[in-house]
Amino acid sequence: GEDVEQSLFLSVREGDSSVINCTYTDSSSTYLYWYKQEPGAGLQLLTYIFSNMDMKQDQRLTVLLNKKDKHLSLRIADTQTGDSAIYFCAEFGANNLFFGTGTRLTVIP
């Protein structure tokens, strides 16, 4: 099946930018997603990007897609303590979502 990889941890200082990276294997994926999971809660869709796009910006969030390298990143500008959570990258293929392991973002005040 599809393989989606992320680093497990990231720490940043409040006010700095965070960059969370993801690599995927299925070059035919149509959509790639970023989900946020706060402690004890379900997954919340943050943003997604269609595979024919290179970049998508949504307020403090910027998604970059490098199809050649199968690399996806999520940049959070002006990171706040409320951004502390686990962030999952996911690719859509064969009617289903395939998730990475999640990156735990810790924001240091």
Added chain:
Amino acid sequence: NAGVTQTPKFRVLKTGQSMTLLCAQDMNHEYMYWYRQDPGMGLRLIHYSVGEGTTAKGEVPDGYNVSRLKKQNFLLGLESAAPSQTSVYFCASRGSSYEQYFGPGTRLTVT
């Protein structure tokens, strides 16, 4: 608008017991999914359904059964629970777009 709801929120089972997790959605979505989430492993798909009366196996289906008798409900059953099934279970649904909506999760412990 409740979205996706899951019942129960928490459950503790003894090895060998059975139980059913209920997922309900009020968005008239065709697709529904059951995932399990384990530390360091992300979410893995157990079973899914592409419409009322249909079910299909996902990545980790062994030990689980599902039913989709009504469009709005997707049930996940454990016939004989094992400690390896201790996990957090998430249900999700999707309509014609590619966006999946997730429930709040069920935390299951099997002792």
